[in-house]
Amino acid sequence: MHAGLRITAYAAALAATFGTAYGVGQGIGPVVDDAAPVRHGAHTGDGDPERSPDSGGAGHAGHAGDSEQEAPPAGGLQISEGGYTLDLGTPRLAAGRTTDLRFTIRGGDGRAVTAFRTEHDKELHLIVASHDLNTYRHLHPTRAADGTWSIPVALPRAGGYRVFADFTPEKKNAENLTLGADLAVSGAFDPQPVPAPSTTAETDGYEVKLVGALRPGAARALKLTVSRDGRPVTDLQPYLGAYGHLVALRYGDLAYLHVHPNGEPGDGTTRPGPTVTFTATAPSTGTYRLFLDFKHEGKVHTAAFTVRAGGAAAEGETAEEAPHESSGAHGH
Template identity: 70%
Template sequence: MSTGLSTGLRITAFTAVLAATFGTAYGVGRVVDPVVADAPPVSHERHPGEPPADPGGDGGHPGGHEGEPAGGLGISEGGYTLDLATPRVTAGQRTELRFTVRDDDGRAVTAYQREHDKELHLIVASRDLATYRHLHPTRAADGSWTTPVDLPEAGGYRVFADFTPAKKGAGNLTLGADLAAGGAYRPALLPEPNTTASADGYRVALTGTLNPGRAGELRLSVSRGGRPVTDLQPYLGAYGHLVALRSGDLAYLHVHPNGEPGDGSTKPGPDISFTATAPSTGTYRLFLDFRHEGKVHTAAFTVKAGSVPAGRETAPGHTDGHAH
């Protein structure tokens, strides 16, 4: 998925899961019916350098609907490799996470296109999707990246680097690598499908549809104290930033808002509109970041795309915080 803001969505292929747990308690709202198609599909433009959808792809799920390939499933793609120098950390301890993006010759990449106000976006998510972090690493002159991280629970995590090299003709990439947090491991169950979520006193309502293989609109409306929030502040070049992860393999979908601040038509709330395409049927976890009164908040949702077999994916769960 590309990180550049524009009308529409890019889904970049990831082999691993976005593993991240929120640092502060961002509670999932009450359990309600899963999101269903209540609006006609919204078309979206393909970003420069983005490959067309694989007409025969199923997103990694046998029998799944056709759609664009999921992202972040591989450590190498398009001639670039994510070299994670810190593959192990200790749960509950602040650690300096270090990594480098290398080209086919093993050289560190030192030039990137800026997208969403950053050269590179780093997501860390736990395999059980209970923990989510959107981090902002710092790049040194030699091309190495560092960022502090504090993961609250032991277990397996997935690190996703979302970037576009400055090299002519290079497209947006999302590379994924596994990260282990040592300690006593206690997996969490995936929260039940919900269309409302609470985040630090804010209420976020989700409407729309996440369709396998075709675009649909997702609309999120932010309120506080029963009143719509109409003065959202830009965060990473938009009024909202949405990341979706597929339960089971943590395939990564980076969704982009329809419109941007200052375009003459996009209002600063309460509604934030996105266009998204699921690569397959399945259950997805959606994380919305938004800024208000100088602080970034995260609301989390569980959504089903298409039909999925009955199972444990609808058990209650939780989300923790957001690190910046």
């Protein structure tokens, strides 16, 4: 796991900005809609965020000191990388119509890739996000024998989206890749600003609080605590091989960050809540959206946060190191 924003409506010749849309289809994981409530009372970095050890955890570069280090490259900004290409067979959709979103991962020879490693319980993770980052979908499409992936999706609002394919080819020494491609949807659109920064999110009757701060070029621990009706949730269920799954996207270009969970179910030390800890490194200053997926009582829920990563230490940030469990984090 590891600059204005332009969103264009297909009906307007891809020239309008800031559109919002959402997708619904079979195999859909967690969902965040633009209508979800957002609380703005808290500031990013409240509390005492913990810092990760010098190793950075899970392969991320970075040190616990205040000086910035070289950040790991962000994913999703390229349609081709490492000899692989995301071939989006459905680059545009009509609003209000259920359509199969189809795509193929092609190798350097142009042939469709049909062998992938299973990571976080899936061969491939598909993320669809609106360019204003109000809407987020984590999907798990089905792969046909010829290497074509597909999933039914309905997008009732016009706007621009970014489609991310997160995968690792089944090949010796192959590395995890996140490729990205643009998706346009025709129809009326409703411009929305990115939600204001907050360290508290509410979803489906749950409240999730964030402690931690993204730092450019430095690995930091992000601690998310889940409660319901004022009581901590201590019986989270594994989802995609962890008690939580976190995706971070940078506002402006939708750069995709690989965020790594610390510990895993059954390792003898990681508890099933209420707190789930991740290690993340921001590649630059800027505004980011964090999307936490967690499973409880058989259902997957998503909590979304807007945070800002700056060059200086965030308000309330201390020099504490992240828990030692971060050294055992597994990749996305």
